[in-house]
Amino acid sequence: MALVLCLILHVVLSKVSGLDAEDWRKEIEKRLSSLEEFNVHLQKENANLRFIVSETQHENKLLKRELNKVVERVDKCEEAILTHDDIQRTLGRGTVTKESDDDLKIFSKGNRHSNPRRGERSMELVGSENENEVFTKWKGQPVPRIVPPDSYPVSAVAFYGYLSQSSAPNLPPHHPIVYDTVIINRANGYNNGDGIFIAPVTGVYAFHFSVCVINGPEVPWASLEISLSGNSLGSTFENSVASGYHCSSTLIVSDVHDGDHVFIRTHENTRGHIYSSPAGRTSFSGWLLYR
Incomplete structure (x- = not known):
């Protein structure tokens, strides 16, 4: 600071050389007053910046607190979703047995009178006169279940869809066929946006599909195949050398995993x-035979 003042005095002296002592003193006081005003201004700016x-630090703390609350809510939602999925899978399986003393044994109606091993606790799903009301019997005491059941069991899997109109001509090999009109879709396994059925449960399924062609400028030809995760299960074809339209179909039965x-x-x-028209539909359907 002393060095700065010396430099300022040196500059002032160099500018006021030739002035008398009184003028020199006034010039020095004027410069010092300007410096003091500038220093006060800097102090105010510094105080504003500190504020x-x-x-900002206070707002950051509040935002971190809110973010932590959001993370906690997301974690709770994920836990609730996982719990709901576990309950749905449990209802679909019917029976689940675990080995530890604190584990749970759930009996289906067919296994309701089975005797649990020593150290196991049992919980039984029991229906009531109201089909929308399901109780969990814990040690003989009925307790309302939090998650209500579906309107149909998971084992009720079936879908049927067809092309609402004829496809584009001259499709390449392995071109997926999207059956955009869906009549039934139990368990919501089929997606009419991409034409893919995703099995909701493991079991033996039956699939049926058809293909239709109609005479045009050239002899029509179409061969379709059913794919299970990229592997062909079967196929059918149709051509038409006579006038009018012709259809063929095939039925496939296969093991399918969840x-x-x-x-x-x-x-x-x-x-x-x-x-594909009301006169003859190119269609795709499937249903669960048994698990």
Whole structure:
């Protein structure tokens, strides 16, 4: 600070050389007054900046607190979703047995009178006269279940859809067929946006699909295959050398695991359109036979 004042005095002296002592003194006082005013201004700016920093830090703390609350809510929602999924899978399986003393044994109606091993606790799902009311019997005491049941069991899996109109002509091999009109879709396994059925449960399924063609400028040809997670399960084809339209279909029965993708695609290049109208539908359907 002393060095700065010396430099300022040196500059002032160099500028006022030739002035008398009184003028020199006034010039020095004027410069010092300006410096003091500037120093006061800097102090005010510094105080304002400190206040802004303090407010920002306080807001950051509040935001962190709110963020932690949001994270806690998300964690609770995820736990609730996992719990709901576990209950749905438990209801679909019917029986679940765990080995530890603190574990739970759930009996289906067919296994209701089974005797649990020593150290096991049992919980029984019991229906009531009201089909929308399900109780959990814990040590003989009925307690209302938090999650209500579906309107139909998970084992009721079935879907049926068809093309609302004929396809584009001359499709390439392995082109997926999207059946956009859905008549039934129990368990919501089929997606009419991409044409894929995702199995909600493991079991033995039956699938049926058809293909129709109609005469045009050239002899039509279409061959479709059913794919299980990329592997072909079967196929059917149709062509038409006579006038009018012609259809063929096939039925497939296969083991399907939970989460497997089943869809219909072209087996090879098609010739002409794949035909679909109220007179004859190109369709795809499937249903669970047993688990």
